[in-house]
Amino acid sequence: MNPSATVRTGYHHGDLRNALIRAAADLAREGGPRSVTIRAAARMVGVTPTAAYRHFAGHEELLQATRELAMTGLTEAMNAEVKKLPGVTDPVRRGLQNLAAVGLGYLTFATREPGLFRTCHAKGEGESSVFDVWTAEPFRKAIAVIDELAEIGYLPPQRRPMSEVAIWSAVHGLAMLFLDGPLGDASEEIRQAAIERTFEVTATGLGAPPLTGELREDLLRIIRS
Known part of the structure; x- marks a missing residue:
């Protein structure tokens, strides 16, 4: 066309x-x-x-408007997956279903509209951060899901800070493996297995017991060295 x-x-x-x-x-x-x-x-x-x-006034203003339109498309893809969810009363099931739905919507938009997906994350000249990432609607939806899991006690309070970044990293990283990485040529079976395991590990990690003091110190010592 x-x-x-x-x-x-x-x-x-x-x-x-x-x-x-x-x-x-x-x-x-x-x-x-x-x-x-x-x-x-x-x-x-x-x-x-x-x-x-x-x-x-110039290219940057047009790109900004285009990013806003692309972000709208991303939000709609996430909303579409949420609307498919069955109604459940158990708060943990509901919270994890919402987590899976917004993540799947993110991946769906990335793979169906790669050009617009990349535009969502494009930085204009002189910008110091991704397009208002913490206030853009798709990320507000993700933050709301994490807050929901924290409020019902599934996500321990000490693990709440920056959890949205961890979730975003997992889902966005998978999207980029599909678009530009080795999973781009993988079979549908392998791609589906990668999605399922990523979401399972992510959901498990949010609610799992915290690391013991020694294990946590080992981890942080390596990261901070």
Whole structure:
């Protein structure tokens, strides 16, 4: 499909800003965040770069808007998995199901929309951190799931700090193994087994008894050395 045809069909006078964002999203979908430029988006919409610059001061502003749209898609993928969950009353089962659902939604979006997924995590020039990572809706959903597990007592309070980073690392790392790593060419059976074991180990780790003092000190000594 020619992405420019879709954008031009949806463009109406007075809605140029949104048309440019949709065009930029199509560019990102095909070529990742580096493909998002004012000139390319303007060309797809069928306007001059000068007209586009009336809505975006430069490339970074357009990329920011594109990331927001990509984040919306990621959130929707996570919500779709949560909606599939059966209703359960047991709080631990519910909490772990929510954990699995938001993680699966993250992986699903990454593998179905790799260009937009990479755009979610693209950093603009001069930015010191990923796109408002702690306030973006997908990560707020992940934090809410971790908070839920802590509130019901499944996640020990001493292990709550930075648990969302550990979970994110596991799921994001698996996504990157699928997109750019050796699991990209793996069979569907192996990929499914990798997802299942990653989620199982992660969920077990959250609720498992803490390390003994000696084991924990050994671990921290190596990390801090």
